[in-house]
Amino acid sequence: MKKILVPTDFSEQAENALKVAAQLAKKHGSEIYLLHMLELPLQEVDMMSSPSPLPEAMFFMKLAQQKFENLLSRDYLKGLVVHDIVKNYPSFSSVIDTCHEYNVNLIVMGSHGATGLKEMFIGSNAEKVVRTSDLPVLVIKNEHAEFSVDRFVFASDFNKDNKETYKQATKFAEAFGAQMHLVMVNTANNFTPTAEANKRIQEFIKDSNFKNYTTHIYNDESVEIGILNFSKEMDADLIGISTHGRQGIAHFFNGSISEDLVNHSKRPVITFKI
Template sequence: MSESPKKILVPVDFEEQSLIAMEQGAHVAKLIGAEIVLLYVIEASGIISRFMSKQVDDDMRKEIEAKLDELVDQLKSKHGITATKMIARGSVYDKINEVSDMVNARMIVMGASGGTGLRRRFIGSNAFRVVREASIPVITIKGKHHRDGCKNIVLPLDLTKETREKVTKAIEYAKLYGADIRVVSVLFTTDEFIVNRLTRQLSQVKSVIEKAGLNVTAEIIKGIRGEGSLGEIVVDYANKVEGDLLLIMTQQEVDFTPAFVGSAAQEVINKSDIPVLSIVPTPKKDLTEFTPY
């Protein structure tokens, strides 16, 4: 029995940001040999749905299908990628994650900001909730320009239990893109124990990445409380080193330094014009100390 094709789910609302995300999704699809599933979610907003006649509903669905068909044809003619379309009704973030499970998607690629007015809610306010609840990697796109390549992957690290898995994922994506890795850790403390521990961990991480045959730099940034949040510092660093992809994990456990979750992750997704790849860690035993393979 032949293996089912890899699939990337791309939610669209036909606004500029979601179409930029579609182009980014097409680039990834070509790299991994995947198909694209275009998803449009009709928001079921109670009162509006009750007063919408069946004729109006049918007409709207036909219009959406026609626009999706155009995008499917565009992906085929421009990129040589097989794409399919789906329309769902309900809560945007619920349906995105539900459909990703249903089609067994390998990844979700979506805009981190929508268009104007009410349609902004479609993607903008739902992006982080999708990231937080997704069981697969999610790339969120906020910048206005599609990036064809990826030369620098920015890898922010803290002292969490998922460091090893995060580094492994960074190596995997760096090899896929042919990219270098820029490791950065932010410290808001001068505690000698924590500083020494992070310095040792950073050295181990750098060594492992080098042994994987990749170019890597590693840097510690000392933050000052009240003069820039963790998310702001990471985004500024990513811009400074001309990063093409920011890799974060979304459900880490707290150790000694602030975990890169919650408001920090949301801030990165909302403020970074660089695409953000969010990885959900798998449950595992304590791996706080990074041990080389």
């Protein structure tokens, strides 16, 4: 968690994510990379054209810099190392590319809910970041005066290909001193008997040194609804899920469960790429 990237469009939701990132940075000695993407195809600017679109591009670059200066003056960022980055190609893949460029460990991003971040994350772009990122993505919906994680729900089908993401999740739980509540959601269309489900969970976690956990089998009409309902019953501070990216997780995260949770959960969600 030494390098944290926060995409921003300077909205309230993006600042909620930045405030959480600042708390994490202070606790773990991290640097913050604050990314803003302009919707200007500067790479296509023709310097020989008349009139040149360059003045308009420079105007928006300067405007972004002014907003950065205003944001970086916030009290909650004092004492932190914050790098401001402007990219001139508006694509969800730019977030991941920037993470690789700066060797980022964690993405913390705001979300407005089903509609995503205004201006920057229009439509499904926020979901695409979650779906395509090979790094953990922490999605923040609301302002957190104190971001603490005591109760961490980790939902899985507990198949073997999830083990690496579980290891990442336990490290995150250890960093916060959180108890993990491992849950497997049973549905009518994909039902697993309790004894078999418990056996699968125990087989899955037997090689892990992490011991601060509880296990649960939860029945509901869908996996997503089950995770949301279970998290509400546990009063979870954070929901963790694994994602295969575009392929989904066989027999569990069909289609876009991770993206749907990011959209519909009122609680913070962290995703881990298999």
